[in-house]
Amino acid sequence: MPHKANILLVDDRDDNLTALEAILTSLDQNLVRATSGEEALKALLTDDFAVILLDVMMPGMDGFETAAHIKQRERTKDVPIIFLTGTDIDRHQVFRGYASRSVDYLTKPFDPWVLRAKVEVFVELHHTKQQLAEQSRLLRRELSEETGGASTGSVVGNLSKRVAEINASLELLRKRMATDDRDADSQTVAAIRDLDRSVAQLTTLVEAMRGPA
Numbered sequence: 756m757p758h759k760a761n762i763l764l765v766d767d768r769d770d771n772l773t774a775l776e777a778i779l780t781s782l783d784q785n786l787v788r789a790t791s792g793e794e795a796l797k798a799l800l801t802d803d804f805a806v807i808l809l810d811v812m813m814p815g816m817d818g819f820e821t822a823a824h825i826k827q828r829e830r831t832k833d834v835p836i837i838f839l840t841g842t843d844i845d846r847h848q849v850f851r852g853y854a855s856r857s858v859d860y861l862t863k864p865f866d867p868w869v870l871r872a873k874v875e876v877f878v879e880l881h882h883t884k885q886q887l888a889e890q891s892r893l894l895r896r897e898l899s900e901e902t903g904g905a906s907t908g909s910v911v912g913n914l915s916k917r918v919a920e921i922n923a924s925l926e927l928l929r930k931r932m933a934t935d936d937r938d939a940d941s942q943t944v945a946a947i948r949d950l951d952r953s954v955a956q957l958t959t960l961v962e963a964m965r966g967p968a
Contacts, residue, residue: 758885760805760878761785765795765821766839767813775808778867784878792816796824799831805881806874811840835877835946837861837870879928880946883921887953890917918957925950 762784764775772788779786787802789795793816795807807825811818818838825831837859861870893914929947 759783759785760881761787761802762874762878763787763789763795763798763804763807765789765792765807765813765818766810767791768810771810775870778871779874782871782875782878792818792821792824795821799825799828799834804831804834806877807834807836808870808874809836809838811838835943837873839863839865876928876931876943879924880943880950883924883928883950886917886921886924887950887957890914890921890957893917914957918954921954925954 762779762782764772764779764786766772766775767790769790772790776786776788784805787798787804789798792813795809798804809818809822813821816824822836822838825834825836838861840860840862859873861873925947
């Protein structure tokens with residue numbers, strides 16, 4: 756089973772954070788609160804997050820400024836952000852959001868099911884990335900211990916099985932998105948494409964290790 760993913764909830768109002776937790780608790784992931792942009796940036800220094808739900812209108816550092824800082828950091832620049840906005844947001848603010856490379860907007864009051872579905876996709880992508888990283892670590896470890904009893908054949912066989920499992924998980928995710936009643940945002944599609952490339956590279960490595968038939 757994959758480790759639980761961290762989901763960062765950023766809002767200056769406790770009642771809004773409580774509502775978000777009630778919507779997302781069924782996903783059974785780690786929900787981390789932050790009541791300001793500064794607090795969110797501090798949390799991102801120490802933990803990895805699958806997705807950030809970021810309120811736009813906050814006193815002091817607003818959501819757009821917070822997102823700009825997040826995207827400027829090497830550690831967090833690829834973490835997806837979903838902005839939570841009011842109905843009175845203007846075109847200038849929308850431009851600021853896209854300029855900071857956000858993922859999506861949800862306008863309050865939003866549909867709880869839609870929010871949960873969006874977050875779940877990013878959680879599954881995060882878990883798939885973790886699996887790929889784990890396979891890479893496992894390969895390095897097994898190759899380093901090969902002289903202790905693990906043959907090249909067993910390493911290749913185990914790795915091939917894990918690559919197939921990851922491919923199956925990606926295919927299920929693509930089917931879920933295809934049957935969902937919403938269009939997939941561009942960053943989600945790009946993330947899946949990147950994972951496909953990573954799996955393809957890993958498959959090529961396995962075939963090279965296996966050698967000619």
